[in-house]
Amino acid sequence: MCSDCGCGDPDVVPLEIQGRILADNDTNAGHNREHFAGAGVLTINLMGSPGAGKTAILEATARHQAGLRLAAIAGDLATDRDAARLERAGIPSRAITTGSACHLDARMVHHALHALPIAGVDVLFVENVGNLVCPAVYDLGQAANVVALAVTEGEDKPLKYPTMFLKADLVLLTKIDLLPHLDFDLAAVKDALARAMPEPRVIAVSAKTGEGVDEWLAWLAARRAALPAPTAGAAAHGHHDHGHGHGHEHGHDHSHAHDHGHAHDHGHGHGHDHGH
């Protein structure tokens, strides 16, 4: 049977494996998840098409949040423009420039965590590369997936990109301030979502007018409240809810951000980013 090496008739033996091809990414995602649990931070993987309004929603989140400490990791093929926008909005951020990679993976996020301290942070957003396909495949260690779908994209996107919406815990229907100018059928998009998501959850928002942002903040607060108690070693974030809540947004508050107990070696990071 063997024709090329003259070794006779070697056996062809099957070797059963039955393992996830992305097991290595899963392991790294699990490691990230431990970091997030230890810090008591709610991590949201924010996905959506290029131009769906992901960055704008995070900017609006920073404008409207009341006392939530935010941080972000922003993935982009070629630039750090999104991370820079988020920094200007008062969200300490790190860019991951992926080069040609169309998605973030758990290792990239872990690497970014080295440069972005999360102790004391309430919600960490991972703004994925703009793409409705690839990012859905990679677990990053997030607590929830949120997909931004702009009303300018058309009602049938959930049917065209079922994997992305299957993975979504929440769909943010963005740019709804544009609805008067469009023939967008809200019932049609809800019907499409019901065929892609077993438990569709949609919040309609406008980053521009702020409509729906309170409902989005309430969703975040509920997800955060549902987190298990932080694991030992990074036990203190309960305290963080008081005190220096507005820290990131207003430069004058940064001095307060220090000296809050055990987390100091991490905690300073935010302040320094803003030129202290």
Place this chain on the structure above:
Amino acid sequence: MHEYSIVAALVDQVEAAARPHPTARIKRVHVAIGELAGVETELLATAFATFRGGTRCADAELTIDARPAAWRCPKCAATIARGAPLRCEPCGAPAKLASGDEIVLQRIELELDDDDDAKEAPDV
């Protein structure tokens, strides 16, 4: 085009599995890919053909078992029709994906060299 990154992970995993058989040739790699896994099987095949060169999979064939999506009611086990809302109307329960999201390396086929004592081959 994350299929290349999937293939990179696949080749790593195959080489790790074949490591106890350093002289064996990897003849075939069997994977299962679900319809809703977010992996395009044709692109995966192309990526494998491109990427296998220079690895121990260089002469390996890729066999892809494409699994259709199957949604069921978690209470009554009724099948949800393709394209229908993902909810069992009689039970009022959200459907569960029974299969169709697999990205799995099932098995590899090795052609063992005469010298390869499969059980006692040294780990390399």
